[in-house]
Amino acid sequence: MPLGQRAGDKSDSRYCGVEVLDFPAGEGLPAVLNHSLASSFDFILAPLVDPNYRPAPGAVLPVSASDLVLGPAQWSNHVVGKISEWIDLDAEDEQLRLDSELTLKQEIAWASHLSLQACVLPAPRRSCGNYARVVNQILQGLTNMHLWLRLPLEKSEPMDDDLDKVKNNNHMNEMVDSWELWNSFRLLCDHSSQLCVALDISSTLPSINSLGRWFGEPVRAAILQTNAFLTNGRGYPCLSKRHQKLLTGFFNHYIQVILSGRSNHNVPPVSEGVLLGDENHTEDAPVRHALSPYLDYTAYLYRRMDPLPEQECFEINYRDFLQSPLQPLMDNLEAQTYETFEKDVVKYTQYQRAVAKALVDRVPDDAVSTTRTVLMVVGAGRGPLVRVSLQAAEQTGRKLKVYAVEKNPNAVITLHSLIKLEGWESLVTVISSDMRCWDAPEKADILVSELLGSFGDNELSPECLDGAQRFLKPDGISIPSSYTSFIQPITASKLHNDIKAHKDIAHFETAYVVKLHRIATLTPPQQVFTFTHPNFSPNASNQRYTKLQFEMPPDMGSCLVHGFAGYFDSVLYKDVHLGIEPNTATPNMFSWFPIFFPLRKPIYVPDRSPIEVHFWRCCAPTKVWYEWAVTTPTPSPIHNSSGRSYWEHEHDRFYSIYN
Amino acid sequence: MPLGQRAGDKSDSRYCGVEVLDFPAGEGLPAVLNHSLASSFDFILAPLVDPNYRPAPGAVLPVSASDLVLGPAQWSNHVVGKISEWIDLDAEDEQLRLDSELTLKQEIAWASHLSLQACVLPAPRRSCGNYARVVNQILQGLTNMHLWLRLPLEKSEPMDDDLDKVKNNNHMNEMVDSWELWNSFRLLCDHSSQLCVALDISSTLPSINSLGRWFGEPVRAAILQTNAFLTNGRGYPCLSKRHQKLLTGFFNHYIQVILSGRSNHNVPPVSEGVLLGDENHTEDAPVRHALSPYLDYTAYLYRRMDPLPEQECFEINYRDFLQSPLQPLMDNLEAQTYETFEKDVVKYTQYQRAVAKALVDRVPDDAVSTTRTVLMVVGAGRGPLVRVSLQAAEQTGRKLKVYAVEKNPNAVITLHSLIKLEGWESLVTVISSDMRCWDAPEKADILVSELLGSFGDNELSPECLDGAQRFLKPDGISIPSSYTSFIQPITASKLHNDIKAHKDIAHFETAYVVKLHRIATLTPPQQVFTFTHPNFSPNASNQRYTKLQFEMPPDMGSCLVHGFAGYFDSVLYKDVHLGIEPNTATPNMFSWFPIFFPLRKPIYVPDRSPIEVHFWRCCAPTKVWYEWAVTTPTPSPIHNSSGRSYWEHEHDRFYSIYN
Known part of the structure; x- marks a missing residue:
């Protein structure tokens, strides 16, 4: 028994x-x-x-x-x-x-x-x-x-x-x-x-x-x-x-x-x-x-x-289950349990704290009665960021005018109902429009978005916000104001075998969202790419290249690296952050699982040898992708060359806020 | 110009x-x-x-x-x-x-x-x-x-x-x-x-x-x-x-x-x-x-x-050309230029020397007139070994009775013509029969065969001769009396890429016959398997396992090993040998190109590191195959497990002399 x-x-x-x-x-x-x-x-x-x-x-x-x-x-x-x-x-x-x-x-x-x-x-x-x-x-x-x-x-x-x-x-x-x-x-x-x-x-x-x-x-x-x-x-x-x-x-x-x-x-x-x-x-x-x-x-x-813990029970069936970006189980789940994800209390509490701080910085106490802050929620969905923004305004005693921009007509229906139900008609304007066609009547003081993926920039947040910042005043604030991705080498034989079962190279050149469980993390994570918003610099590019060196613990012995676990941390505003990087992860938040970048052939790392890894974020007119490779202790092939196996393209959700 | x-x-x-x-x-x-x-x-x-x-x-x-x-x-x-x-x-x-x-x-x-x-x-x-x-x-x-x-x-x-x-x-x-x-x-x-x-x-x-x-x-x-x-x-x-x-x-x-x-x-x-x-x-x-x-x-x-040299000119189009055992170009060539191969003078000269020595050992000078030696050619083809055996008898003054055993009816026609043409009717008996049905009228003093492949035993010579030795007297002689295979690690990027172009594992688990040219031999060859004939030991097995360690030259630096070149050397009789092992190769012989055992993933060998290699010869009732693997400096997968990609099966040519 x-x-x-x-x-x-x-x-x-x-x-x-x-x-x-x-x-x-x-x-x-x-x-x-x-x-x-x-x-x-x-x-x-x-x-x-x-x-x-x-x-x-x-x-x-x-x-x-x-x-x-x-x-x-x-x-x-x-x-x-x-x-x-x-x-x-x-x-x-x-x-x-x-x-x-x-x-x-x-x-x-x-x-x-x-x-x-x-x-x-x-x-x-x-x-x-x-x-x-x-x-x-x-x-x-x-x-x-x-x-x-x-x-x-x-x-x-x-x-x-x-x-x-x-x-x-x-x-x-x-x-x-x-x-x-x-x-x-x-x-x-x-x-x-x-x-x-x-x-x-x-x-x-x-x-x-x-x-x-x-x-x-x-x-x-x-x-x-x-x-x-x-x-x-x-x-x-x-x-x-x-x-x-x-x-x-x-x-x-x-x-x-x-x-x-x-x-x-x-x-x-x-x-x-x-x-x-x-x-x-x-x-x-x-x-x-x-x-x-x-x-x-x-x-x-x-x-x-x-x-x-309750959250672990909820997530237990996702342990070590690879969610391919091409077959997003998580997206189906989102459709079924939309409310559950809107109820990631911790996440929205952090957003509310960030908006509140921004409002206080934006409007001095002596200008509270005369100043109305313009805030745009980019990708408002069914309204959770609208709600926390209004709560932040109430909490700080600042006047707020909100534009809730959303292209999905189903979400817009819910938004209208919400506004009526809550009596926000004088505060919130719903923009049911493709951003590319919309002519904003005024510029925003604050731009709020939740476009981050497990690896920070992997769902095209940089491209989206670059597009949206034309609605932002030159001294305006973006929430989030920056985000950074992280990786760490891991042993993950189960994930390797699950990918290998596909018997092709493409699945080894794809990043997966996965609740990592039966893995060994071999070193602390290190930073990969950082993006800051708004970015009005004329030569700004969202291409990135980072070379990282990981030192193994001296008492560990040799190991096999099957790939890299990826995380993000985001500064919403000043000291208010949000993220899943293990050392600084926001507790009890369940909106993101880590990401996993596999290696076609696992790399044997001899005792005390470092690992040198290269990550690229590459941009072409219609798509964005990562390439990655190991050069020490032994070079791997460069993965996902020219984005041949895995990429993000600028689909509808993102076109709506693209200039 | x-x-x-x-x-x-x-x-x-x-x-x-x-x-x-x-x-x-x-x-x-x-x-x-x-x-x-x-x-x-x-x-x-x-x-x-x-x-x-x-x-x-x-x-x-x-x-x-x-x-x-x-x-x-x-x-x-x-x-x-x-x-x-x-x-x-x-x-x-x-x-x-x-x-x-x-x-x-x-x-x-x-x-x-x-x-x-x-x-x-x-x-x-x-x-x-x-x-x-x-x-x-x-x-x-x-x-x-x-x-x-x-x-x-x-x-x-x-x-x-x-x-x-x-x-x-x-x-x-x-x-x-x-x-x-x-x-x-x-x-x-x-x-x-x-x-x-x-x-x-x-x-x-x-x-x-x-x-x-x-x-x-x-x-x-x-x-x-x-x-x-x-x-x-x-x-x-x-x-x-x-x-x-x-x-x-x-x-x-x-x-x-x-x-x-x-x-x-x-x-x-x-x-x-x-x-x-x-x-x-x-x-x-x-x-x-x-x-x-x-x-x-x-x-x-x-x-x-x-x-x-003339031979190089003849072979120049074969340089670095992989001949798959499944698509044997060489066999087509053999059909077109049968005579050419029979005219490998050096090879048959060695056979003649070996038969002559065996005859002298078998029959002392004072018994020359009373003793007639029985010699069987196993796989006589169109008769080249019959000819050299008779020449050896003439040269040594020994009396000879030859059985020329051949199953291919086309070759048998040529054999009969040859005998008539040469007037050998009293000396040579042609056995046009499947060995399995033939009831030999007497036992042989000497058994002569040419069943060797580029890697010695890779064309089932051991199995064939095990079968044929039931016709041999207990003190009889087999020519060849033994043969040994050799391998050496090589760099061969062209061969690797040619195999990779097939985009499957099976082609990396196959041995190829190839005129090696654009390669680097990294160490001297070493012995792999040896077979000795006849072998009347009751527990004799043709399975083999050898583990080899190759030391790299200290002034070479690191290298990449794409696979192993294979050769053979054969003792025909006593000091008369025949082979393609580079250090002892019989000069001006053109019947064999080397063999190449590839590695699915080339192995990087750091400066001064040795290579440890395992070769297995595995036998099942209906097939014989090799498996191979590297364990040092880094383990490779075991290639050709259970002979899944490449094997020799006992086809007609060999059944004919099988017991």
Whole structure:
């Protein structure tokens, strides 16, 4: 049964497994499974074949249980296969290599026959070329089953006592960063989406930056060794603060825990013991599972987590879901839940604060009664910026005249209703017109717009506002007055594979709006492009070119960069800002997800090497696009040359305010 | 007019150009061109636009000559455009960057309008991200014209005297390996096949290994500076031995020479002067071109080269031409010129020597009259191995009984004619049969076959001979008795681009037979797989796995590996061998070209880094295939997993001798 219930969390990380260390001889597997399920584990990680087996002519595979002993759903839902740990595909001994290859293929074929969801592959030794070749061949033929490559989380020293040898197939002779092994293995297997990772967690943990890389990798399970546990004052197992935090991270990233090892704590059931009332095995008076105290503690950690904030629950289905600008799911959602987006309270509160400050600066207290400020809302939609502007005027005691400019006739209907309903007829003039045809009767003191995209300028705000500023007085104010885009390199294997599935270059030369979740951010973000409004300079151009250098944390190790997460921050007016750049993000705002710029081929960044990245914003008469490239540590192709794959063109929404 | 005539050489490297240093003002270009052509140069490298031009609103491009001043064929055949050298796309100064971008695009557009075949781009400074972005955009839109990126051959120190600055746009402040610049540039431009190289050659040359890399790159021109020349005893210009050798290399690799610089030698025409009889300018009594002495010397070097050997002339059209195993051009050729291949005298001489030695070993001198050796030719074809076997018997005085086993009925007809013609009826038995049905009347002392491919075992010789050895006595001899395959990493940008043009993965997972020419071999070859015959061991397998490590020459610098050249060497019998491995290749043999295993993505190998490569020979019941991968310096995907793109299947020719 699940570790607990958590609002909004429907992920597999609620389920906890247990590793079966000894081969259940004589078809003993059903008993082992039933005991584990009765002890509240959800699944077992179990050997499928007698570890003493070696291939021989005519030999029958000595499996732990025939497929008839368990029902298909039991095999599929409650058993993860463990491939024999003696196999060594890169041994010097050719016969051992050949036996290993045959056994691996036989065991995987057997697991497929049982319809298992996954098998755990033993950790590779230092070199893995032949192992990867055989696994890659197997992956070509697999349909549903996943393979989880087992790897120690910690940089490894040899573990030579017998007990550990059984649990953790690790014979390395010097410190090896297992991320490097994983990276070689998955590159050799060409980023197969069915090749995942199971991490062995023991008592020592690497640095936070080294750990962090794994959250962008396809880690499916954390195999938590009993020797990772400490003992609390009452004799019960518990974990160090760092381990606790790591487990919380796993729970949040859909990573299942599998308990493993011999019990080091022999304690009676804690009060929340979950065995009572179990329906399957009440009559057998089952022996308590040796690892139950560890499961109890793990469940305790799960239940202790803060509930997901309301906004996270709302956005949970968008996690790591690529929204292509060509198929904007978000736009459909906007149509369905228009009100929801208008009710981004935080965003409009910031706009109101900005307008209020601008009004106070524009009209001194002694001129309040004689001066009426002209404010134009460019792209008024259904009126949220009209409302906050009037509220700002009321709040500051300034007189205001508002032009609400909108081309969409459906929105204009709503605008008229709103004005009537609120009694704003004397304050607001609705301009239902294409801006190109409109002859403004006067110039504005303040121009308010909400044209920003996730990357700031990516929805043509600069071009729109350049067009609209002809209605602005020379000393007029634009809200926003400036905005800046940011990027940071990330590991994001899921996003890479989702893009790769399209099998073309164009999808790798497109930026996506995406609620980033299962990613690793490798460095702090840096600024890319800044735009300031109004800009009356005669030579002003919206073309931009920025070259950035990112330094990796020195204790992180090597990593793979799948692309760049993009954000924006905007100065609405003076100290009032709005943005999603993680370090300064406006809290509880939900109008924007980050943007993701992928790389056609992920870039391997060696330990302590910097990354040098180039971003261009290019402009042609009818379209605007980005190009991007990496030059250090190794040059990538220039992405999206001449905007061949991805661009913004000046569609209707923008023509309306274009000069 | 060409530098000279050389049998078989129809390449562009016969043509020599001259760089025009000063901008020909006032439409002076036709005069400059005519003078150069009259002085026996074939083309000029000339600036197209006044170097003082900077873009400005309404400015007209100040070109060196309107398109009407020269005919279309003159522009296209005799002018290579030189892009203004002041442009600096990666300058700190944004205005200079923007001016450079606009000018570059304007000049290229003008050159396209003139239908020039190529333009030379000034050398990039140390950083080239923005330069590459603009060139890449231009390349997307070019149809026929090529761009030659100008680069100094030597690692560069700053050259600050004014004269050199004009000639060689090189402002670097420390030693830079221009190959690194080239590599970054072409990776950013995604290996565009229209982006090539023009190398500036001055007085100092880098190491031979460093030079060697360029022969695998798309170098189109060598711009030979006058300051690279020495002065001989009579006051004439000449070149150092190393420069002479380099120029010969250029001539052999289709690289055109362009002379450049001010004359440092003022000498009268040498006796071979080529101005006499020039039809265009006899009346003008033209002034001798300042660089004529250098052209004379260059022509002298060209004419002094050895003529191409007959075999090279025969094979010249196969140079760097990929023969896909799926579309075997070579097989068509074989059908047309069957006799030619039978007349590979060297190959059959080696076979005869091997059979002779085997006969002597098999039959002591005192048993010559009583012993008759049984020899089977497996795959006798039209009989060349039958002939050499009988000649060996005659030569050694041994009695021979030959079975000529052949399934192809057309070849069998020829065999019977041959036997009648030669009067061999008592010596040779033709077996026109599928081996699988044939019941051999006796066992053989010697089994002779010619089933080797360019990579030794790649045409299933091991499987064929395993099948045929059931006709062999336990102590019998197989000729060949063993064979070994070899690989070496190479730079081969042309082959890479030819494969890339197919736009799929399968073509990058196929091995090609190819007469390698415009490649750079980066290290000596190493052994891959060895097969020995007969092999009566019960557990014998034809699967193989080899891991190789290649060390790069320490003075070479970094390089790009596009794939691996493959060869074989075969021991026919004892010390008689046959093969194409370059260090031990049998001279004057023409039956095999090398094989080429490509890499989907070329691997950048940093200075002094080794390469680790894995090759597998995999066998399934109905097919045999190779897989290959690189693991150091960075892992590649495993190529051709499960033989999905390329394999040998046991077709009729092989079934006939299969058990």
